[in-house]
Each structure stands twice: as structure tokens, then as C-alpha cells.
Amino acid sequence: MNTPRFFAAFGKGDFIKYQGKRLGFWDVIGSGITPYGYIYSLAYQHAVFPDPTIPLFGDCGAWTYRKQDTPTLFQDIVDAQWAIRSYQKRLHPNQETYVTAPDHILFANLSRCQREARREFNWINARNFLELAKTQLPHTTPVAVAHGLSVCERIRAALDLIKLGYKLIGLGGLATIGNVSHALTIIQTVANQLHGVVHPQQILEPYECNPYKLTPFQRHAWCNKLINQLRAIAPLGAEFVILGGRQYYAGIIEPLEAAQLYTVTTPLAGLAIGRKMHWLKVNTPSFRQLSLGI
Structure with missing residues (x-):
């Protein structure tokens, strides 16, 4: 995936918002609105997508269980195997599909023990999900989410996930920022990893890397x-x-x-x-x- 691709998101009612109106996602097919594909959450009980030509991006629903110490959805404990089974129920074998490993959002107001538990959850499930996807979802592209309380922690998490074998990395916790320019700064910093050689005229944003x-x-x-x-x-x-x-x-x-x-x-x-x-x-x-x- 070398060029930007826009996936339209829809929520509980299988709709997207466009010009102040709610449109069912099937209504936008052929109407001039041309997202590359659609993103959905495992936190919502959507019907199976019947058209295998539409690329899909599956999200594990971390925002829904963000306040839980032990993530659950529909009274099931969220882990790598649960996510694999949930994706299997919704996907067509020949559909271009991206599936996200279970993750848990980090918040600064959590206790140290809670933050460490969430970091461990993210790493263990990213590792297990990648291995399971190779055999149980071989037609999909696994995605892992890099979380952190700082830009530097997100960089470290992203590099570790790449070393683990992931080809696509998401940035977690951006919904809590509420500032588009801040989010873009984080994305640019992670994309560049570390700065390396810097020319005298180049101005750098703070990046907190040690x-x-x-x-x-x-x-x-x-x-x-x-x-x-x-x-x-x-x-x-x-x-x-x-x-x-x-x-x-x-x-x-x-x-x-x-x-x-x-x-x-x-x-x-x-x-x-x-x-x-x-x-x-x-x-x-x-x-x-x-x-x-x-």
C-alpha cells in the first residue's frame, strides 16, 4: 500500500455521514462518493458484507472497552483468538481485507500498573494475532497498533511491531488528542522514525527521543x-x-x-x-x- 487510501467509517447503524445526512453504506455505491473501502468495528454486530469487491478494514473496537481493565465485548474476553474468530464470521475469502490485532488504549491518568498491563496486553496479542492470522486468515493483511503516552514511545512501539513482522502499523489513541495538527505531527514523526542527519536550515519539531x-x-x-x-x-x-x-x-x-x-x-x-x-x-x-x- 504505497498510496493513501481512504476507508469510510460507519457505526452502529451501518451508515456514514455525508453533507449532514446519514447514508447507508450501500447507498453510496455508485453515487459519486468513492472511498477505497470501508472500516468497521468488531464492537458492533454488523451483517456480513455480501460484495467481495469492496475492500474492508476491520477494527477490534478498543474504544468501546477503553475503561475496562480486562477487555470484553458481548461478554467475551477480547484476545487474539477471539478477534480471529470474529473476523472469520464477517469476511469473504477473496475480499481485500485488513484486520487489526486487539489493542488497549493507554491513558495518562491510569495507574502505573494499569499502563504496564495494557502495554503487555498490546504486545502479547499483537504477537499471537500475527501468528494465528498466517494460518486462519491467510488472505488478509494483519495490522498492529502502536500505542504510547509520547511520540517517542509510539516510535519505539512501531519499530518493535515492524521487527515482529507487521507490514502495516496503526497509531493508537489519536481519538483522545482532539487536534488534527497534533495528530499529523505524530504521524510524520513516526513515519520518519529518527531524524538522522539534519541540515543546518532544517527546523525540527520536539520529538522526545532518547x-x-x-x-x-x-x-x-x-x-x-x-x-x-x-x-x-x-x-x-x-x-x-x-x-x-x-x-x-x-x-x-x-x-x-x-x-x-x-x-x-x-x-x-x-x-x-x-x-x-x-x-x-x-x-x-x-x-x-x-x-x-x-
């Missing part, structure tokens, strides 16, 4: 990205001067110097914070404000 908290997989991906970016912008024989702690250059120096095409220096290596500040003050240009009295 290199000390990256998993080995995330760090390896970041190092490879950064090395490729440096090679793309620097001529052979260039010297890279890295002004940062070891976490910013470990795993980067060796590949750059391996072919003896570049040299890398780290003038701040081994210095205490006070000496680092002094070095930066002495060795970087400073600009003073000019004023003109009239």
Missing part, C-alpha cells in the same frame, strides 16, 4: 540510516566531526572509516560536562547583537 533508550534493533536501524545519509552528502576523503556523547557515534565511526574513505574525530570524547562546555565555547563561533543608536 538515544540511551533505543533497543538494539532500533539502534542498528538508526546507525545504518545515519551512515547512508552521511555517505550521500559528503565527498570522499571528508572528515566528520561529531560533537556528542558516545551514544551518538557508537556503531557509526567504524563503518565510515573501514574503507579508509572518511575520517571521524570526536573532540568531546572522554571530557567531563564542564570541559565539554568550555571546549564548545572556545571552538564554536559566537555572534553578538549589533545595535545602532540614532
Whole structure:
């Protein structure tokens, strides 16, 4: 899925809202409204879609059970196997279908134990759902949802899900934000993963990422990205001067110097914070404000 695709959502009454009116989803077929497909929730008891040419996107209904510590729908405990059975009842074998693994929304006002329990729920069910879908829903495309209380946590969750084997990732908890520009900022940040090389003229939004908290997989991906970016912008024989702690250059120096095409220096290596500040003050240009009295 390399181009944006719009899935129209409908709720309890199998309708969508258009120009202030409620239209049954079958009414919009051929009426000039052309969504790519339709998104539905397992929280609602919809009829089976009879037309296999319409792509469908199944959602597990996390918003409905958001206040429950143990997620349930229709008095059933929500887990990966329950979701697989529920999707099987609604889908046509040849239908283009995306199915979402069960997830649980994170809220800042939850206790620490509740948040950790929801993180564990999300990871276990994402893993189990992917394995079950391979054999029980082989014609579908599984989707996992990356949750987090910050942009950085969402990035880490998304990268872990990609490592697990997911090709499509959703961003969870956006319904609680209530600000479209905020949501788009999160999407852009996750899409870019970590920034890597940044040109002097480029302005960055705050992204709350700490290199000390990256998993080995995330760090390896970041190092490879950064090395490729440096090679793309620097001529052979260039010297890279890295002004940062070891976490910013470990795993980067060796590949750059391996072919003896570049040299890398780290003038701040081994210095205490006070000496680092002094070095930066002495060795970087400073600009003073000019004023003109009239």
C-alpha cells in the first residue's frame, strides 16, 4: 500500500455521514462518493458484507472497552483468538481485507500498573494475532497498533511491531488528542522514525527521543540510516566531526572509516560536562547583537 487510501467509517447503524445526512453504506455505491473501502468495528454486530469487491478494514473496537481493565465485548474476553474468530464470521475469502490485532488504549491518568498491563496486553496479542492470522486468515493483511503516552514511545512501539513482522502499523489513541495538527505531527514523526542527519536550515519539531533508550534493533536501524545519509552528502576523503556523547557515534565511526574513505574525530570524547562546555565555547563561533543608536 504505497498510496493513501481512504476507508469510510460507519457505526452502529451501518451508515456514514455525508453533507449532514446519514447514508447507508450501500447507498453510496455508485453515487459519486468513492472511498477505497470501508472500516468497521468488531464492537458492533454488523451483517456480513455480501460484495467481495469492496475492500474492508476491520477494527477490534478498543474504544468501546477503553475503561475496562480486562477487555470484553458481548461478554467475551477480547484476545487474539477471539478477534480471529470474529473476523472469520464477517469476511469473504477473496475480499481485500485488513484486520487489526486487539489493542488497549493507554491513558495518562491510569495507574502505573494499569499502563504496564495494557502495554503487555498490546504486545502479547499483537504477537499471537500475527501468528494465528498466517494460518486462519491467510488472505488478509494483519495490522498492529502502536500505542504510547509520547511520540517517542509510539516510535519505539512501531519499530518493535515492524521487527515482529507487521507490514502495516496503526497509531493508537489519536481519538483522545482532539487536534488534527497534533495528530499529523505524530504521524510524520513516526513515519520518519529518527531524524538522522539534519541540515543546518532544517527546523525540527520536539520529538522526545532518547538515544540511551533505543533497543538494539532500533539502534542498528538508526546507525545504518545515519551512515547512508552521511555517505550521500559528503565527498570522499571528508572528515566528520561529531560533537556528542558516545551514544551518538557508537556503531557509526567504524563503518565510515573501514574503507579508509572518511575520517571521524570526536573532540568531546572522554571530557567531563564542564570541559565539554568550555571546549564548545572556545571552538564554536559566537555572534553578538549589533545595535545602532540614532
